[in-house]
Amino acid sequence: MAVLVLGGAGYIGSHTVYELIDRGEDTIVIDNLQTGHIDAIHPDSKFYKGDIRDKEFLDNVFKKEKIDAVIHFAASSLVSESMIDPLKYYDNNLYGTMTLLRSMVENNVDKIIFSSTAATYGEPENIPIKETDRTVPINTYGETKLSMEKMFKWVSVAHNIKYVSLRYFNAAGAHKSGKIGEDHLPETHLIPLILQVPNNKRENVKIFGDDYDTKDGTCIRDYIHVTDLAQAHILAIDYLKKTGKSDIFNLGNGVGFSVKEIIDSARKVTGHPIPAEICPRRSGDPAKLIASNEKAERILGWKPVYTKPENIIESAWRWHKNNPSGFKD
DSSP: OEEEEETTTSHHHHHHHHHHHHTTOEEEEEEOOSSSOGGGSOTTSEEEEOOTTOHHHHHHHHHHSOOSEEEEOOSOOOHHHHHHOHHHHIIIIIIHHHHHHHHHHHTTOOEEEEEEEGGGTBSOSSSSBOTTSOOBOSSHHHHHHHHHHHHHHHHHHHHOOEEEEEEEOEEEOOOTTSSOOOOOSSOOOHHHHHHTTTTTSOSOEEEEOSOSSSSSSSOEEOEEEHHHHHHHHHHHHHHHHHHOOOEEEEESOSOOEEHHHHHHHHHHHHOOOOOEEEEOOOTTOOSEEOBOOHHIIIIIOOOOSOOSHHHHHHHHHHHHHHOTTGGGO
16 A cells, blocks of 8 residues: 655654554655655655645656555644734645645545644534534634535545544654654644753743633643554544545544643653743633544544653653754754
């Protein structure tokens, strides 16, 4: 089986490529390297540098390689940026996906796994969040991801392309080998921001609000290890090959941890006091975001391996300690 991974030089994409190659799959990577890293690409994969908005480029790759399935990570993903520059997100995320699907239709590639997000739900009405809950995004990023899901739906009706959309919660951690990890610029994710303190990259970590209606007043999130996410993509390909049925799945541990709990876990792992500063709430931060992963477990046979925050943070710390400046090291 040959799998095309779009955005395979990015954080989750590169970890998925590592898992695919460990399973013996022929793996082709496309990335424009705007946010991805050349050093994150597995040396045993075949790499094409290019943009999914370039149809001629995509057509050439599809003609050269016998692609059985596509995994689509190639999208802009910063919530704050999406509110400042929404047209960038419509261009890269929606137009890019439209170009990709047109190329897939013309080149007879009929299976795609899509990297979606919990941001499609917006403010949650229920905890844990189920796939059947209302989707009312509160930012441009979530809106474009939901629109991409709807694009897959209608292209599937018209052209019989089958898709699985995977709605992630908080991706975290790093590969067990320590060869790849999380390196964003700017960094917005909690765990790498926390680990910048013991790496002497910042003096403290900021806690945005400690007056939420939660057990310790700080926001609660569902953290899922990046390798567990990668495995779900592979199971989703197997599912499409076996059933030929499109579907949507949440990917989370099904358990929430507060900001203070994550910081305490990082203190245990690193042995560093990691000072924390309480700051005002950020606009639009829900108090709790926790996934129901029952459907993914039941239908895909997916079960997270990394269920404790210490396990997730240990793998992240191994990467960040040895790569304090990310892939630039």
